[in-house]
Amino acid sequence: MQAPRPLRSAARAAAVLLSFLASASSLGAQAPVVSYGAELERLASASVSASGAAWAIDLTMQADNADAGLPSSFRRWWACTIGGWNSASAQSLNVRVLNAGYTDVILPVWRLRNVGSASFGPWQRVPLSALPTVSGSTHRFTLPVPAGTGALQLAKFFPFGVSDKDVWLAQVQATAGPRLRRVQNLGSSLLGRAIELLELSDPATPDRFKRRAWIHSGIHPSESTSYFAVQGLVEFLLSSDSRARVLLADAIVDVVPMANPDGVFLGNYRTNAASINLEEQWAAPYGSAVPEIVALRTAIEQRMGTPASPGPNPIEVLLNLHSSHNVTYPFHFRHSANASFDLVANRSGVLPSVNALETRWIDALRARSPFASLGTTQSSSCGSPTRPFVECMCHDRWTIQPSWPAPVMAITLEGTYTRGPVGTSWSTPDDYRQLGREMGLALVDHLGLLPGLYAEPQTSGCVGAPSFHARAFGPGPSRSIELRGAGFTPGGLGALVLGNTPLGLPLPPFGCTLDRVPDLSFALVADAQGEVRLAFPYPPLPAFALDAQLLHLRELAGAPAFFTSPLQRLHLVPAF
Structure with missing residues (x-):
């Protein structure tokens, strides 16, 4: 006998209720x-x-x-x-x-x-x-x-937000010391967020002969491997590593840690707050009014100058950092060589000399980075025919101009979301921070700065003393050392004193001190601009440090007067 319909319905309802309660429990x-x-x-x-x-x-x-x-x-x-x-x-x-x-x-x-x-x-x-x-x-x-x-x-992957960038930047500013020369606000995003640039260089060395590198990350906001690489690069540049010290003695490194802060905050993957892909806003006639691009492009233009009047330290290396899908390991987009390049008739790729520089950079990074060495290089026409990328702008506005002093090596480096440097592991932020440190070493190699040197001031010198700096120059193994002073009387006499034994001898009439016992000394005569210069081949020696000081002999009221420059400790760094 079947139960009445109301009872059957009640039983089904009870079963559903009991099932729900069991699941809920x-x-x-x-x-x-x-x-x-x-x-x-x-x-x-x-x-x-x-x-x-x-x-x-x-x-x-x-x-x-x-x-x-x-x-x-x-x-x-x-x-x-x-x-x-x-x-x-x-x-x-x-x-x-x-x-x-x-x-x-x-x-x-x-x-x-x-x-x-x-x-x-x-x-x-x-x-x-x-x-x-x-x-x-x-x-x-x-x-x-x-x-x-x-x-x-x-x-989806390790995020890095505007708040993370702000905390990191505050930590860098609090601990960096003088090699972080300034944090410059380049401008504001569409929604008013700051776009900062870190300028890193050794203030003990004048900028007169320095090269310049520019690195920006986060044009595509959620491609976060780029932020971690920048963190590692800045950590290396501010470290005690002697190769980092050489790099910042010979170069200015500009780092934009987050180029698209609105896109980051909003959780966008490729665009700013107005759904504009900033990566493709660099085409001729170079007039994009997108605020983020205006900030970045203006800063680049200020550093580059014009073909008729180049800036004092134009950019030689530009690294555009991204992240990519469907690829296992970090890789570059190298632009195809085009010996017949013409802005009107043949707009694909770049000059062969630029392609060769890109290859040199790729080889340098692969040699320094086990992670980067796992990747394969992809080819790019530079977005021909529109050429909308920052690398194309550097090539077309400056490099191809006959009067431009040195080609710009501008290239995109892509991180990925999958494997780390050990092929069975998944990548982490620390893997990309290490890649950033290795980028710093590759910059040293690409610019040919080893063997090299950097100087550390030991004293402040005396009033009226000449300035003094040292640098290494020249290609690879045939590098030389130049010691240069300024502020001498034109045609005046001076001397370079080298030695490591403390002396502290006051010299007449003002008590300017000769700080080291002279192990070596060289007589110098100032040129018409009041400068002295001494150059010699880089010694085939391991790393060592040597103290150096300039003396300037002037005549005051018919009597000799000695002025001494700041004592500099010169650190000679071999290639390694």
């Missing part, structure tokens, strides 16, 4: 909550539902600025915060990332906040068990959330 009866409105976070929508003993979480991706007119390649960044579950028990989250604009398999990253803690732990890759599977535009993975976790933040 196993899940802690508290569904996770997904949010995505904070800095760096971007999704179109999110949904949460029970899935047996787990939670099913769908994260639907969105193009930059929710701009439906952008292509799918602009749907390549996602990040969110998940919390609100019963933290007393472990949770299993079955995540689907929907509507993705990329198909390569990337192990996501997360950071956890424990119950009772006000802050999240460090970003790290999720467990290998959560490696996504990809089908079309859907990426699936399961996260095992440990018990005691109050919330987590989840992202």
Whole structure:
């Protein structure tokens, strides 16, 4: 005999209720909550539902600025915060990332906040068990959330936000010392955020003969390997490494750590706040009014000058840092050589001399970086025929001009989201910071600065004393050392004193001190500009330090007067 219909309906309802209660009990009866409105976070929508003993979480991706007119390649960044579950028990989250604009398999990253803690732990890759599977535009993975976790933040790759940049920059300024000569505000983004430049060089060496390198990162805002590389580069430049000291004695290095801060803050992948791809805003006639480009282009123009009047230290090396999908290891885009290049009739590629310089740079970085050596070089026509990239601007506005003093080596270096320098490992921010340090070493090699030297002032000299600096110059193994002083009486007499034994002898009539016992000394005669110069081949010796001081003999009221320059400790650094 069948039960009456009302009883059958009640039984089914009771079964559903019991099933729900059992599921709710196993899940802690508290569904996770997904949010995505904070800095760096971007999704179109999110949904949460029970899935047996787990939670099913769908994260639907969105193009930059929710701009439906952008292509799918602009749907390549996602990040969110998940919390609100019963933290007393472990949770299993079955995540689907929907509507993705990329198909390569990337192990996501997360950071956890424990119950009772006000802050999240460090970003790290999720467990290998959560490696996504990809089908079309859907990426699936399961996260095992440990018990005691109050919330987590989840992202495609290691993020680096405007707030992270600000904290890092403040730390650099607080600890850098005089080699960080200035932090320059180049201008503001569309939404008013500062675009800063760090100028690094040794103030003990005059700029007269210095080369210049320019590095910018984050034109594409969520390509975060570029930020970590910049951190490593700046760390190297400000370190005690003698090769870094040589580099900043002989060069000015300009670093723009975040070129597109609005895009970063908004969680965009490739554009600024107006959905403009800044990478393609550098074409002739070089008049883009996009605020971020105006700030960067103006700073480059100020340093370069014009073909008729080059700047005193124009850019010789420009590195444009990015990140790329569907490639395993870091790589460069080298521009194809075109011996018949013509801005009107044959606009593809670059002059062969520039291609050769790019090859020299690539070889230098590969020699210094095991990580970079794993990558393969890709070819670029420089976006012919429009030539919209910063590398093309450097080539077309300056390098090809007959009066330009030296070609600009401008190139894009791409990081990737997958493997680290050990092929079985997933890359980390520290891997890219190490790549940045190795970029610094490659700059030393590319510019041919070893063997080299740098000077450390030991005393301040006396009033009326000549200035004094030293430098290494010339190519590779045939380098020479030049010691140069200024502020002498034209045609006046002087001497260079070399030695390491302290003396402290006051000289008449003002008590200017001769600070070292002369082990070697050279008589000097100033030229018509009041300068003295002594040059000699770089000695074939290991690293050593030698103190040097200039003396200037003048006649005052018919009597001799001695003036001494600041004592300089010259550190000679061999190639290594």
